Amino acid sequence: xxxQPVAQDQQEQSDQPGQPAVAAEAPAVDxxxxxxxxxxxxxxxxxxxxxxxAGGAVAMARxxxxxxxxxxxxxxxxxxxxxQAGIATPVQDRLHFAAFDVKTDDRAAFVQLLKDWTTAAxxxxxGHAVGEGAYGGLPEAPPDDxxxxxxxxxxxxxxTIGFGPSLFDRFGLREQRPEALLDLPKFPGDNxxxxxxxGDLCIQACADDPQVAVHAxxxxxxxxxxxxxxxxxxxxxxxxxxxxxxxxxxxxxxxFKDGTRNIAGTDTAELAKHVWVxxxxxxxxxxxxxxxxxxxxxxxxxxxxxxxxxxxxxxxxRDKGEGAPVGKAKEHDEPFLKAMKPxxxxxxxxxxxxxxxxxxxxxxxxxxxxxxxxxxxxxLFFLAYQRDVRKGFIPVQQSLARxxxxxxxxxxxxxxxxxxxxxxxxxxxxxxxxxxxxKA
Numbered sequence: 516x517x518x519q520p521v522a523q524d525q526q527e528q529s530d531q532p533g534q535p536a537v538a539a540e541a542p543a544v545d546x547x548x549x550x551x552x553x554x555x556x557x558x559x560x561x562x563x564x565x566x567x568x569a570g571g572a573v574a575m576a577r578x579x580x581x582x583x584x585x586x587x588x589x590x591x592x593x594x595x596x597x598x599q600a601g602i603a604t605p606v607q608d609r610l611h612f613a614a615f616d617v618k619t620d621d622r623a624a625f626v627q628l629l630k631d632w633t634t635a636a637x638x639x640x641x642g643h644a645v646g647e648g649a650y651g652g653l654p655e656a657p658p659d660d661x662x663x664x665x666x667x668x669x670x671x672x673x674x675t676i677g678f679g680p681s682l683f684d685r686f687g688l689r690e691q692r693p694e695a696l697l698d699l700p701k702f703p704g705d706n707x708x709x710x711x712x713x714g715d716l717c718i719q720a721c722a723d724d725p726q727v728a729v730h731a732x733x734x735x736x737x738x739x740x741x742x743x744x745x746x747x748x749x750x751x752x753x754x755x756x757x758x759x760x761x762x763x764x765x766x767x768x769x770x771f772k773d774g775t776r777n778i779a780g781t782d783t784a785e786l787a788k789h790v791w792v793x794x795x796x797x798x799x800x801x802x803x804x805x806x807x808x809x810x811x812x813x814x815x816x817x818x819x820x821x822x823x824x825x826x827x828x829x830x831x832x833r834d835k836g837e838g839a840p841v842g843k844a845k846e847h848d849e850p851f852l853k854a855m856k857p858x859x860x861x862x863x864x865x866x867x868x869x870x871x872x873x874x875x876x877x878x879x880x881x882x883x884x885x886x887x888x889x890x891x892x893x894x895l896f897f898l899a900y901q902r903d904v905r906k907g908f909i910p911v912q913q914s915l916a917r918x919x920x921x922x923x924x925x926x927x928x929x930x931x932x933x934x935x936x937x938x939x940x941x942x943x944x945x946x947x948x949x950x951x952x953x954k955a
């Protein structure tokens with residue numbers, strides 16, 4: 516979406532941070548002594564070949580619904596917690612997002628996959644290799660880990676799983692589908708590519724090292740072979756919003772600051788109000804989770820680059836240098852919406868124009884070569900987390916789609932929605948347990 520798609524103001528979100536979490540060590544991951552595999556398959560918790568790479572890394576703690584920036588870019592982010600990492604967590608520099616189609620009708624096999632994925636995710640986010648690692652096992656068998664992350668630090672890797680609407684047509688889950696997990700309506704101007712939309716599952720991998728993020732998705736896809744298959748994926752660079760307001764606001768590919776008033780990862784009150792699903796929202800298995808809307812937004816870069824500075828600033832409702840709203844001096848000054856043009860992006864996306872609607876944005880820029888006509892295939896991969904899309908993304912995007920001046924320069928070409936379950940609480944828990952076991 517702009518404020519949403521590109522935006523800034525979902526961006527115009529609260530910028531009053533709460534209390535930071537207390538730093539703590541990342542949960543230990545079992546690393547038994549090397550052993551030969553007795554089966555030619557993906558092993559359990561084995562040799563932690565990546566442990567040395569994690570040496571000296573400072574863990575970033577997640578305490579319930581708040582997060583604190585890691586001390587260094589190579590740090591490990593705690594995998595276990597009440598909420599999944601990768602939502603309120605400080606936004607990393609790189610993204611590899613993948614949507615999957617489920618290829619099995621065997622519920623037990625699918626549940627086992629979720630457990631295997633959880634084990635692998637916990638190891639990789641701690642800087643360890645998958646299973647028994649990339650070498651040292653049976654020469655006749657493929658190694659458990661693909662090996663391209665050997666010697667690399669954890670790089671603040673987070674892995675976040677989501678369940679798409681179509682998953683609930685399987686495994687007897689139809690009665691468990693949340694009302695908020697609705698099929699998104701078609702918005703004016705959408706030109707969606709089915710090959711880049713939807714999916715039974717998604718995995719969001721964020722890290723400061725692109726190879727660490729790609730390694731994570733590659734290994735989860737490998738573990739899932741025969742049970743799931745990648746439907747589409749997206750690489751992202753240059754975060755376009757931040758959950759840490761004390762940092763410099765990032766810029767999108769149009770050159771404007773993006774996410775000025777994004778919800779802070781430490782603002783527990785705003786997170787509880789706008790991001791985390793409560794037990795009263797229903798269904799019970801989603802308590803502590805969230806809802807994710809992913810949109811691939813193509814920018815008409817060449818047209819934008821030939822647009823005058825004045826028109827660019829009018830389109831957004833902010834100046835390009837400081838990022839200040841129209842008529843104000845500083846980026847974080849409270850905007851006076853009536854001073855902006857009626858079709859200004861910030862004005863239309865502001866909570867005051869949308870009955871207080873707010874979302875937490877974690878978008879990334881992308882460039883995927885050219886379109887064959889000499890135009891750059893580039894834009895924003897928009898990621899928005901919210902407590903209820905019916906009160907978050909949908910009303911704001913409806914407002915933007917009808918009147919936003921930015922629509923001349925962007926087009927939504929991919930779309931998906933996912934229910935993000937609560938976090939994995941401890942080493943006995945696993946992704947999706949609350950859904951598949953019926954116990955919160």
